[in-house]
Amino acid sequence: MPDETIMDGLFGLDGATWDMILAVITALIKAFVIVNGLLLAFAYMTLTERKVLGRMQARFGPNRVGPFGLLQPIADGIKLAFKEDVTPRQANFWVHMVAPMMALIPALIIFAVIPLGPEMRILGQPWTWYVAKINVGYLYATAIASVGVYGLVLAGWASNSKYALLGGLRASAQVISYELAQGLAAMTALVLAGSLNLYEIVNQQVSSGLPYALYLPFGLIAFVIYVVAGVAESNRAPFDMAEAEGELGAGFHTEYSGFKWSMFFMAEYVNMINISALATVLFLGGWWPIPTDAPGIIQGLGPIVFLIKIGAFMFMFIWLRATFPRLRFDRLMSLGWKVLLPIALVNLLLTSAVVALWPLGVWPFAQ
Amino acid sequence: MVVPRYERRETVAFVEVKSPPPPANALSGAVADVTALARGLGVTLGYMFQKPVTIQYPEERPRISARHRGRHELERHDNGLEKCVGCELCALACPSKAIFVEGAENPPDAPVSIGERYAKTYIVNMIRCIFCGFCVEACPTEALQLKKVFELADYTRESMIYSKETLLAPAPKREATDSWMPG
Numbered sequence: 001m002p003d004e005t006i007m008d009g010l011f012g013l014d015g016a017t018w019d020m021i022l023a024v025i026t027a028l029i030k031a032f033v034i035v036n037g038l039l040l041a042f043a044y045m046t047l048t049e050r051k052v053l054g055r056m057q058a059r060f061g062p063n064r065v066g067p068f069g070l071l072q073p074i075a076d077g078i079k080l081a082f083k084e085d086v087t088p089r090q091a092n093f094w095v096h097m098v099a100p101m102m103a104l105i106p107a108l109i110i111f112a113v114i115p116l117g118p119e120m121r122i123l124g125q126p127w128t129w130y131v132a133k134i135n136v137g138y139l140y141a142t143a144i145a146s147v148g149v150y151g152l153v154l155a156g157w158a159s160n161s162k163y164a165l166l167g168g169l170r171a172s173a174q175v176i177s178y179e180l181a182q183g184l185a186a187m188t189a190l191v192l193a194g195s196l197n198l199y200e201i202v203n204q205q206v207s208s209g210l211p212y213a214l215y216l217p218f219g220l221i222a223f224v225i226y227v228v229a230g231v232a233e234s235n236r237a238p239f240d241m242a243e244a245e246g247e248l249g250a251g252f253h254t255e256y257s258g259f260k261w262s263m264f265f266m267a268e269y270v271n272m273i274n275i276s277a278l279a280t281v282l283f284l285g286g287w288w289p290i291p292t293d294a295p296g297i298i299q300g301l302g303p304i305v306f307l308i309k310i311g312a313f314m315f316m317f318i319w320l321r322a323t324f325p326r327l328r329f330d331r332l333m334s335l336g337w338k339v340l341l342p343i344a345l346v347n348l349l350l351t352s353a354v355v356a357l358w359p360l361g362v363w364p365f366a367q
Numbered sequence: 368m369v370v371p372r373y374e375r376r377e378t379v380a381f382v383e384v385k386s387p388p389p390p391a392n393a394l395s396g397a398v399a400d401v402t403a404l405a406r407g408l409g410v411t412l413g414y415m416f417q418k419p420v421t422i423q424y425p426e427e428r429p430r431i432s433a434r435h436r437g438r439h440e441l442e443r444h445d446n447g448l449e450k451c452v453g454c455e456l457c458a459l460a461c462p463s464k465a466i467f468v469e470g471a472e473n474p475p476d477a478p479v480s481i482g483e484r485y486a487k488t489y490i491v492n493m494i495r496c497i498f499c500g501f502c503v504e505a506c507p508t509e510a511l512q513l514k515k516v517f518e519l520a521d522y523t524r525e526s527m528i529y530s531k532e533t534l535l536a537p538a539p540k541r542e543a544t545d546s547w548m549p550g
């Protein structure tokens with residue numbers, strides 16, 4: 001915040017009011033940068049995905065628009081913007097229109113609580129790499145993520161198409177069942193940190209020098225469950241039952257075209273980024289191994305480390321899609337309910353027991 | 368010219384696939400499953416570092432087999448006379464009735480072909496042609512050939528009907544001799 005002696009009394013407002021105004025402006029700018037950054041990341045994620053998928057299938061992927069196909073996302077965007085926006089005649093117009101926004105907006109606002117880097121000072125001014133630091137940060141993220149499912153369900157319902165309806169139903173069933181396993185896996189990290197504040201969680205891992213994924217064996221098990229459930233949460237292959245183009249046309253977005261369709265597309269990719277970011281925060285220690293209280297320049301590496309970890313997750317998403325065929329729906333459900341959920345539950349119980357019974361503050365299996 | 372040997376295709380045979388024995392217990396089953404998943408991931412990752420097999424078509428030309436059946440061409444003898452004698456056997460052999468030949472007496476003072484007759488009109492409808500090569504097989508004088516040219520797309524139907532002028536091989540540079548017989 002600026003020097004109070006300069007701002008104090010300006011326009012008849014005292015220093016505290018100025019601090020608030022500036023905080024709001026900073027938050028707005030950060031939000032603007034994050035939303036646009038996410039959408040840019042989405043655009044180039046589609047290109048990366050097509051390129052990597054291509055190489056994994058011994059072909060090139062898009063390489064015609066611009067050098068190495070780098071302008072392909074722009075060409076795609078223009079194409080989508082000019083496509084006809086079709087609403088089926090018997091569809092519920094308003095719900096049909098709102099559903100894509102219901103999917104996209106929650107995906108975009110989750111990132112507000114992700115701490116990309118340690119709190120630091122730039123030119124003597126305090127600077128934070130998040131928009132909001134709320135002490136129930138993880139709850140906020142999961143709550144908002146659950147709202148996103150409504151987008152899928154409503155899209156399926158409003159389209160008045162059997163494929164879309166089936167896709168929407170599958171989406172809701174799948175996301176709700178995998179949320180449980182995912183939540184329990186995340187709880188393991190929360191128990192280890194003793195906090196719901198995402199910044200605190202990262203800080204604990206960095207100061208203990210070990211990300212929770214390396215708290216063997218429980219941390220690792222929770223991490224794997226979290227990632228598997230995360231793939232299912234984001235409706236990605238091999239768990240893309242909601243789209244399942246082989247069986248359902250295009251699933252919940254069968255009846256969407258043009259920009260509404262691309263909003264679903266954006267939501268899917270931004271959700272992937274969110275899940276990667278949350279997994280990084282909960283299990284990979286955020287900006288670990290950069291110490292939180294390092295000198296300024298090194299602290300500045302924190303966000304870079306964080307983004308590299310997100311990138312690794314994104315590559316994993318593509319890699320899984322290139323490798324595995326889609327699961328059958330009943331197998332998907334039984335994997336979620338009969339395998340991941342019990343393991344996550346037992347894992348959480350054992351972790352809690354160890355944390356409660358080991359008063360030394362040192363994880364016994366870590367070293 | 369060295370004619371490249373045609374690549375032999377492996378015959379597809381039905382191989383008996385032995386399914387792995389059922390796992391002894393749940394744990395070893397899970398281990399086997401995870402190993403299988405990891406092997407799959409290894410395969411895709413391996414492919415990622417291989418050279419793509421795609422041919423970058425307009426810049427990079429595809430390798431065309433020596434016996435490719437592409438665009439028709441009516442050949443000439445070395446002395447410039449046409450090999451086609453207007454016998455219409457190609458038109459008869461064509462399963463899709465793509466060829467129309469109208470033969471005529473070969474004028475002795477200004478011969479067109481080496482035979483008694485020549486093709487006055489010779490039309491191939493490239494929209495109908497299925498490039499089966501029967502016309503080439505039928506031709507008694509080896510006048511008709513299917514060449515390697517494969518870029519045949521055009522904008523109108525009319526332009527797809529190739530006349531004799533289009534199909535004829537270009538005349539050799541030197542003057543045609545008086546002799547009717549090939550040099």
Ligand code: SF4
Binds near residue numbers: 466
């Ligand atoms: S290639 Fe076959 S279809 Fe084409 S003109 Fe010859 S005989 Fe007819």
Ligand code: SF4
Binds near residue numbers: 511
């Ligand atoms: S191309 Fe051959 S088969 Fe056809 S008319 Fe001429 S000589 Fe006869």
